[in-house]
Amino acid sequence: MIGALGEFFAMGGYAQYVWPAYLIAAAILAVLTGLSLRDLRHQEATLLALRRQRRGAAVDEAQG
Amino acid sequence: MHKYANPNQFLRIANPILPWCAWLAGLAIAAGLYLGLVQAPADYQQGETVRIMYVHVPSAWMALFVYTNMAIASATAIIWRHPLGFLIAKASAPIGACFTFISLATGSLWGKPMWGTWWVWDARLTSVLILFFLYIGYIALVDAFDDPTRGQRAASILALVGAVNVPIIHYSVEWWNTLHQPASVARMDGPAIHSSMLWPLLIMAIGFTALYFALMVVRLRGEIAAMKVRNVRLGQVQA
Numbered sequence: 480m481i482g483a484l485g486e487f488f489a490m491g492g493y494a495q496y497v498w499p500a501y502l503i504a505a506a507i508l509a510v511l512t513g514l515s516l517r518d519l520r521h522q523e524a525t526l527l528a529l530r531r532q533r534r535g536a537a538v539d540e541a542q543g
Numbered sequence: 544m545h546k547y548a549n550p551n552q553f554l555r556i557a558n559p560i561l562p563w564c565a566w567l568a569g570l571a572i573a574a575g576l577y578l579g580l581v582q583a584p585a586d587y588q589q590g591e592t593v594r595i596m597y598v599h600v601p602s603a604w605m606a607l608f609v610y611t612n613m614a615i616a617s618a619t620a621i622i623w624r625h626p627l628g629f630l631i632a633k634a635s636a637p638i639g640a641c642f643t644f645i646s647l648a649t650g651s652l653w654g655k656p657m658w659g660t661w662w663v664w665d666a667r668l669t670s671v672l673i674l675f676f677l678y679i680g681y682i683a684l685v686d687a688f689d690d691p692t693r694g695q696r697a698a699s700i701l702a703l704v705g706a707v708n709v710p711i712i713h714y715s716v717e718w719w720n721t722l723h724q725p726a727s728v729a730r731m732d733g734p735a736i737h738s739s740m741l742w743p744l745l746i747m748a749i750g751f752t753a754l755y756f757a758l759m760v761v762r763l764r765g766e767i768a769a770m771k772v773r774n775v776r777l778g779q780v781q782a
Contacts, residue, residue, distance in 0.1 A: 496653065497592060497652075500598055500648070503648050512758060522765050522769045529776070
């Protein structure tokens with residue numbers, strides 16, 4: 480079993496080319512996904528805060 | 544048709560599709576990895592390095608597919624003056640740049656053991672590098688102006704002019720002598736590749752396409768929220 484796994488990871492002697500190719504792709508796509516989600520959350524939170532602030536200001540004006 | 548050019552209308556359709564795209568992307572990429580890394584045979588000439596193909600080729604397809612999408616979205620935005628096309632193109636650009644970089648990096652890692660070099664300045668590799676610079680140029684230009692509409696117009700024109708590079712990349716391996724092998728799948732006489740290698744390639748491509756649509760919708764929602772933030776702030780300044 481360990482022999483078969485070791486053979487799999489050895490990639491016929493080309494491990495230093497095959498695995499970095501997959502790792503680079505996985506890392507880039509993971510970072511892109513993370514940044515895209517973070518940016519969306521940040522923009523939506525900013526929008527919500529601005530709208531609340533605006534509503535608050537409108538209420539102040541009406542009461543003042 | 545014009546009704547869907549409104550970003551909010553578009554999101555009403557895109558949002559329910561988003562989780563399906565994300566799941567499809569995850570499942571197809573997992574299946575593609577299993578088929579490509581475990582099930583598919585080693586190549587009789589290239590040995591195990593041929594497994595790099597299952598990430599390299601779908602990324603290269605995506606690099607061209609996303610750019611073509613960007614150019615079409617930019618064209619519709621310029622012609623009909625709808626903001627949705629600009630926003631789709633802007634949301635797509637970083638995704639396309641990432642796929643292009645992956646295809647360059649994995650191609651380099653495949654080239655070293657098979658060609659004996661990380662890089663050659665031949666037509667295919669150079670034209671894909673230019674594609675990468677076009678993506679970077681678009682991303683830099685679209686935010687380079689204080690007035691966002693000016694940046695959008697300038698970047699859209701760049702996207703359209705750069706579209707000439709897409710057929711050049713596709714035909715570069717036929718028009719010029721190169722180390723790069725010619726197309727094995729998108730051929731007039733059908734794929735010249737065994738089904739045990741074709742399936743992981745196609746399933747991986749489906750996964751990457753679904754991932755592109757999912758990420759594009761997420762980024763588009765971010766762009767639309769950013770646009771609303773700008774409008775609210777503009778309203779505050781004017782008030």
